[in-house]
Amino acid sequence: MTSRNCTPPPAKKAKRETSWRSWKGELEANGKRFGLQDLLPGFTLRLEHREGGALAAHRGEERILLFRSDKPGAIAKIIYSSEIEHQSSQSSVAELQKDIAQAKIHVLDVKSQYRGRDLGGLLFSEAMTNLRSKYCNNDDNEDDNFNVDDHLKSDYNHKQKQLYDVNCSLDAEEDVTRHGKLIDFYMRLGCHVASKRVQYISDNDFAYRKVHMQVTLKAAAPTTKQKKRSSLLCKASFLPVQLVGDAGKLTVKTSAGGSEAIKFDWLVTQADDGIMFSTTHGHVLIASPSGDVTILSPDDQMCGSNSEVEGWAIFVPIHISDEIDDNDGILPQSDSSRSLWVLRSCHGTFLTADSASKCFSCTKLPSFWQANGSNLRLACTSDTPPRRHHYLQSWKLQTYEYVQSMRLTFLNFSLGKATLFEALGWIHAFPAYPFHVWCSDDNIGSSMVSSPSLRTLSVLMAEAARDEGLPDWVQLVALFHELGEAVKKLDPNNTGKMADSIYDWTISTRSRVVGCATPGCATFSEFRHFNTDLLDARYSSDKGVYESNCGLDNVLLQWSGSEYMYHLLRHNHTALPSEALAMVRYFLLGDWHEHHEYTSITNEYDDDKLQWVSDFDRLRRKTRLECLDYVDVSEEQCAYLWESHYSQIAAKYGCDHLFEW
Secondary structure (H helix, E strand, O other): OOOOOOOOOOOEOOOOOOOOOOOHHHHHHOOOOOOHHHHOOOOOEEEEEEEOOOOOOOOOEEEEEEEEOOOOOEEEEEEEEEEEEOOOOOOOHHHHOOOEEEEEEEEEEEOHHHOOOOHHHHHHHHHHHHHHHHHHOOOOOOOOOOOOOHHHHHHHHHOOOOOOEEEEEEEEEEEHHHOOHHHHHHHHOOOEEEEEEEEEEEOOOOEEEEEEEEEEEOOOOOOOOOOOOOOHHHOOOEEEEEEEEOOEEOEEEOOOOOOOEEEOOEEEEEEOOEEEEEEOOOOEEEEOOOOEEEEEOHHHHOOHHHHHHHHHHOEEEEEEOOOOEEOOEEOOOOOOOOOEEEEEEOOOOEEEEOOOOOEEEEEOOOOEEEEEOOOOEEEEEOOOHHHHHHHHHHHHHOOHHHHHHHHHHHOOOOOOEEOHHHHHHHHHHOEOOOOOOOOOOOOOOOOOOOOOEHHHHHHHHHHHHHHOOOOHHHHHHHHHOOHHHHHHHHOHHHHHHHHHHOOOOOOOOOOOEEOOOOOOOOOOHHHHHHOHHHHOHHHOOOOOOOOOOOOHHHOEEOOOHHHHHHHHHHHOOOOOOHHHHHHHHHOOOHHHHOOOOOOOOOOHHHHHHHHHHHHHHHHHHHHHHHHOOEOOOOHHHHHHHHHHHHHHHHHHOOOOOOEEO
């Protein structure tokens, strides 16, 4: 809010812990263990390692094959071979330790429909892990006790296997029209170009070039004890998964407190106590007690000193059900890809996507994810269980008949009399963010809200309109547009109790036209099957009960605080322009002003007002984001702004007298 020689603007609020809503008990009491197949139902992948056999075409050949659980045949494979290149038999032991194992990648292939998930990188990394274990690392007896006495060390060293460096070569063959793409892929995997000589090959169909590349794997010191590198060959099942936030793929910091953040392709695997996330190159996602989320590299995983953090890689998926109790029993589940999950760490914190840094982090308050098994995607969402429950109830209750009954109840305006400024004081008792996890049920309806109040949101939005130089009637509408929630103060025995226990229709959420078909893009459309109007032919066509192009002024919207406020302003004979009334009524009708739906019932008069409505909704969304970081506007600030500015506008447009509610 801009300071205009008055009291200072609201200060940024300090972050603090707050309580959860009523579904917190579901997290605490949840006894069912959910696994990978619950989170992402469908198929899983598995790796299989084979050596030699009748199909082997090379000496020392090995194959790693990737299979789907629900289909025969490999979807990807890597074929490689290796053998030790010995020195002369006359060489000393020291020289023998310098012997080299030669390996070659013959085939690396991923079927076209499975590309884009770095499964080729996974197979390459698994092959390198196998070669390291076979030639470079002394990890055959990883469970042995290496704290041996000095007089036993000679016997132990005598039993050590011979370790070798490995030179692994491959020929990168790429289409010349995609110059450098395959070369870059192998370079990201640690390879380098071994020869500047490039061979160009062409046939009748296409031309490609062959580049010789190489990667060297260094042997560990003979006396170094190492754990075996983690390998997906030991895992029963896994899936590639995209981990995304609002801005796309998430990054992860390479070290706690570090500044470098990298995007990875992720795999999710089943663990004994939950699930684990690892990259296709073997890095494991870990959550520290401080809330930092980093990766543990394959080399770090081999260090015994990091054994204590292995449990930090486990995340327990917990499903938040959409089911609600109904008089006729429990309503059926909705689209599972939109339902919510939390991923709880071993520290009791929750994995989230930090919107500012676009990195992973863990917080004490739950953050929610939506799991889509069809596209193997986990998306961190701003959605919450209270918000989904509200929309589910809205779809269920807001029928054509319900809206008509609410209009009969409230449009006689017999609740009492009050000025709009008086009502502005009442909505200080209600939160601007009623669906956030830190907004407690106990706080709603009292003055002890844990988020900025609805009055603060309204004042900040009016001041934002003022700063942008918008007309004075836009400023006034911004100040008063949320006053529909004041009905809970005027009608506590009916509206107030229903808001607390079942459904709060006064909260500003996306609206829709009732009495005709709802667009497919409607908010939380997965709940539409709860609405009985779908079964009535009168209400299921594009026009429904309305005349063609009758105009939005002549249709019924779902009953809401903004709908009530629109009729309140008309009933009390304000002098606000028609554009102002349109902004109050239609800013929640996003299907119209954002997606241009309802063309069969709108007309040219609606078109004239659409831009005003759209701009008003844009301003409100912007203010809601900014309001999150502010403490409440005080009584003194509110009174000063009213007396110095808004009271004159209210008088100008006939909004300063006692209103009938």
